[in-house]
Amino acid sequence: MSASESNEGSRATYDFWLGLIPQFLGQFGGFAPAGGPGTAVPEDLPFPVDQIAKAAAMTQQSLEGLAQALAPALKTGVPDMLAQWAKASPAFAFTRFGDADTATPQTMLAPWLALMSNSTGTGGALPQAPLQAMSRAWADMASRVTGANTAQMDTAFDRTYGALSDGVGLGPARKLQAAWRDVMNAAVAQQDARAQYAILVQDAFVQGFQRLLTALAAKADAGERVDSVLALIRMWAANTEHAVHETLQSERGLAATAALIRSDLAHRKKTQQMATILADQFDMASRRELDEAFREIQALKRELRASDAANSDDAPAGGRAPLRKSTSAKRRRRPDPAIDAGRDDA
Amino acid sequence: MSPPLDQAQLLSRAAAALSITAESAAKELEAARGKLARGLKKLAELSEDELAIATVPRDEVWREDMVRLYRCRPVVDKPHPVPILIAYALVGRFQMIDLEADRSLVRKLLASGFDVYFIDWGLPGRAQRWLGIDDYVSGYLDRCVDVIRRRSGRDGINLMGICQGGVFSTCYAALFPQKVRNLALTVTPLDFHGDRKEPQVGAGYMNGWARSMTTQDVDDFVDVYGSAPGALVGFAFLMMNPVSHLTKYSTDLIDVLDDDAKLLGFLRMERWIADRPDHPGEVLRQWLKDLYQENKLIRSRLVLGGRTVDLRNITMPVLNIYATGDTIVPVSCSRGVGNHFGTDDYTEVPVPGGHIGTFVGGKAQKILAPTLAEWFGARG
Numbered sequence: 001m002s003a004s005e006s007n008e009g010s011r012a013t014y015d016f017w018l019g020l021i022p023q024f025l026g027q028f029g030g031f032a033p034a035g036g037p038g039t040a041v042p043e044d045l046p047f048p049v050d051q052i053a054k055a056a057a058m059t060q061q062s063l064e065g066l067a068q069a070l071a072p073a074l075k076t077g078v079p080d081m082l083a084q085w086a087k088a089s090p091a092f093a094f095t096r097f098g099d100a101d102t103a104t105p106q107t108m109l110a111p112w113l114a115l116m117s118n119s120t121g122t123g124g125a126l127p128q129a130p131l132q133a134m135s136r137a138w139a140d141m142a143s144r145v146t147g148a149n150t151a152q153m154d155t156a157f158d159r160t161y162g163a164l165s166d167g168v169g170l171g172p173a174r175k176l177q178a179a180w181r182d183v184m185n186a187a188v189a190q191q192d193a194r195a196q197y198a199i200l201v202q203d204a205f206v207q208g209f210q211r212l213l214t215a216l217a218a219k220a221d222a223g224e225r226v227d228s229v230l231a232l233i234r235m236w237a238a239n240t241e242h243a244v245h246e247t248l249q250s251e252r253g254l255a256a257t258a259a260l261i262r263s264d265l266a267h268r269k270k271t272q273q274m275a276t277i278l279a280d281q282f283d284m285a286s287r288r289e290l291d292e293a294f295r296e297i298q299a300l301k302r303e304l305r306a307s308d309a310a311n312s313d314d315a316p317a318g319g320r321a322p323l324r325k326s327t328s329a330k331r332r333r334r335p336d337p338a339i340d341a342g343r344d345d346a
Numbered sequence: 347m348s349p350p351l352d353q354a355q356l357l358s359r360a361a362a363a364l365s366i367t368a369e370s371a372a373k374e375l376e377a378a379r380g381k382l383a384r385g386l387k388k389l390a391e392l393s394e395d396e397l398a399i400a401t402v403p404r405d406e407v408w409r410e411d412m413v414r415l416y417r418c419r420p421v422v423d424k425p426h427p428v429p430i431l432i433a434y435a436l437v438g439r440f441q442m443i444d445l446e447a448d449r450s451l452v453r454k455l456l457a458s459g460f461d462v463y464f465i466d467w468g469l470p471g472r473a474q475r476w477l478g479i480d481d482y483v484s485g486y487l488d489r490c491v492d493v494i495r496r497r498s499g500r501d502g503i504n505l506m507g508i509c510q511g512g513v514f515s516t517c518y519a520a521l522f523p524q525k526v527r528n529l530a531l532t533v534t535p536l537d538f539h540g541d542r543k544e545p546q547v548g549a550g551y552m553n554g555w556a557r558s559m560t561t562q563d564v565d566d567f568v569d570v571y572g573s574a575p576g577a578l579v580g581f582a583f584l585m586m587n588p589v590s591h592l593t594k595y596s597t598d599l600i601d602v603l604d605d606d607a608k609l610l611g612f613l614r615m616e617r618w619i620a621d622r623p624d625h626p627g628e629v630l631r632q633w634l635k636d637l638y639q640e641n642k643l644i645r646s647r648l649v650l651g652g653r654t655v656d657l658r659n660i661t662m663p664v665l666n667i668y669a670t671g672d673t674i675v676p677v678s679c680s681r682g683v684g685n686h687f688g689t690d691d692y693t694e695v696p697v698p699g700g701h702i703g704t705f706v707g708g709k710a711q712k713i714l715a716p717t718l719a720e721w722f723g724a725r726g
Binding site: 041070 | 356357361362363364365366367368370372374375376378382383385386389390394472475476481484485492521522523524548550554555557558567569570571572575576577578580588589590591592593594595596597599603613619620621622653659
């Protein structure tokens with residue numbers, strides 16, 4: 001793997017965290033629009049300095065927006081600032097402040113979910129949505145028209161025309177269509193799992209805000225004061241982090257995480273099946289077939305190592321590794337790589 | 347006991363703790379923006395040399411596939427006769443042991459007069475997906491040990507493992523005890539179910555995640571991915587503290603960018619974090635099923651290459667260093683395992699800080715290398 005390929009994955013991770021900065025700082029100012037352009041990001045910086053520069057510029061811009069948003073709220077007093085903040089806090093708004101912008105949690109979680117999708121190689125969550133919507137709409141329409149689900153329709157269609165299709169060479173197309181349907185079903189299940197996970201995270205953020213208020217109230221009771229916006233943000237972070245840990249480490253959190261992983265795997269597996277059909281149709285080696293070649297190479301290497309060990313004086317504790325039956329115990333000892341010729345004074 | 351406050355009362359009490367005014371907020375945020383602006387200029391002036399990590403002078407002495415064995419150039423005329431081999435984990439790169447010249451475990455050991463080797467496991471590609479733990483332990487690691495034994499003329503060498511590399515080293519010492527003179531483990535999970543006895547909020551995510559998956563899930567994961575993509579592994583680590591990462595790349599940057607030393611340390615650490623190798627699938631399968639799910643290592647039930655890893659074979663001295671604030675490998679997974687080894691010479695040493703802080707943290711730096719040097723030195 002080249003360095004640039006390695007960076008590609010890391011860049012996606014930075015994109016995720018950096019994409020959250022406006023939402024993260026925006027929530028403290030009731031999601032006012034970000035401030036002016038701020039300082040320009042220097043060009044041609046090495047990786048990952050370029051990412052940190054981008055993060056700094058985004059933070060600078062978001063802080064300007066935050067300052068603009070806080071000024072009018074603070075003019076009327078701290079309670080207004082907190083109320084504004086509470087409105088922006090996920091779901092807290094539903095219980096206490098009915099007029100909150102309900103799009104906030106989704107906005108904040110969207111990049112999170114998108115990265116989970118990207119990092120597992122299944123493509124972005126957002127671009128998939130229209131496809132899933134189309135798939136679902138298609139299924140719904142079919143059910144309404146025929147009173148049957150798509151699977152029943154396909155089965156009936158296949159019984160009637162399947163052999164004929166095979167006869168005229170359309171077998172692979174039928175397989176591909178079935179595989180595509182499986183992919184779409186898996187994608188719908190994947191979105192459901194993501195939604196469940198998102199609800200869980202929202203809950204944790206709500207608890208985090210509640211904890212912050214409780215911690216501030218305790219400070220007030222102790223006669224302590226917080227006189228810095230940044231210190232307040234740090235307090236929020238500490239309290240929310242704790243709530244996130246408690247939620248995600250709970251039985252419910254672990255189950256939701258496992259379901260999320262499972263649904264991503266199912267989707268990826270179905271996509272791979274589709275790719276295998278295509279590879280077969282175009283007479284290309286599939287990745288699985290290449291993997292089998294790698295497996296055989298690795299098995300031969302193990303055999304060689306076991307043979308070396310059999311000829312060595314340094315027998316491992318618990319006996320020697322078993323050789324495959326086809327292996328000659330008298331195989332020639334592999335010479336050390338040339339580079340091993342170096343001496344201590346190298 | 348006073349009755350609980352309703353939300354309105356709570357909000358009011360909370361507001362009483364805040365003495366932020368429109369003027370103070372504007373002034374504070376303006377100052378923060380100024381620091382960020384100055385920091386951006388600094389970033390533009392940094393050179394590649396300033397950002398370089400793992401710069402200790404060294405020579406490659408052996409290689410096979412993507413694995414390299416390096417010998418650090420000794421800094422004393424007559425180094426300690428028994429060399430030290432350091433084995434890092436597969437989930438990160440070896441550079442952590444030499445991140446910066448003044449935060450370098452390797453350099454401290456060299457300065458203490460030791461002859462230090464380390465393994466770079468490299469960047470496994472798709473072809474390496476079938477590598478299992480035994481391929482690393484009885485294959486690459488054993489070859490590295492043999493190379494050092496030949497070069498030094500010693501029957502047994504000092505072996506030091508870090509985290510996953512500590513598990514590999516433990517397995518190696520149990521399978522090839524005659525080749526290991528002393529075994530040092532740092533932030534190494536040994537009892538993978540230790541977290542069940544002492545659950546901790548914010549620690550042991552990996553334990554929980556692994557156990558919440560079925561064995562079929564693990565098989566599906568490995569079958570579908572082949573090797574776990576490095577970015578995915580890295581993301582899993584970051585999601586253990588998601589909110590901290592929000593502040594890390596935003597509000598925390600304000601102070602980091604304002605301090606030259608902190609900034610360089612931060613950027614070098616970022617460079618290390620961003621360089622996450624893919625994880626061979628079969629190692630992952632065994633790691634999750636045999637260790638996280640079935641806890642076979644500490645029960646001496648782990649089988650590698652047809653041989654059982656019996657910890658009672660580890661009769662050489664063992665030093666076990668764990669981090670008191672480790673959330674990746676909870677303390678309960680590392681500590682209190684001496685009775686499982688076959689040695690009478692077992693030492694546990696706690697160091698302050700977290701998993702990675704053990705190697706780069708200010709306080710831990712003062713304990714880690716001196717402890718290792720003294721311990722290895724005293725045992726020949």
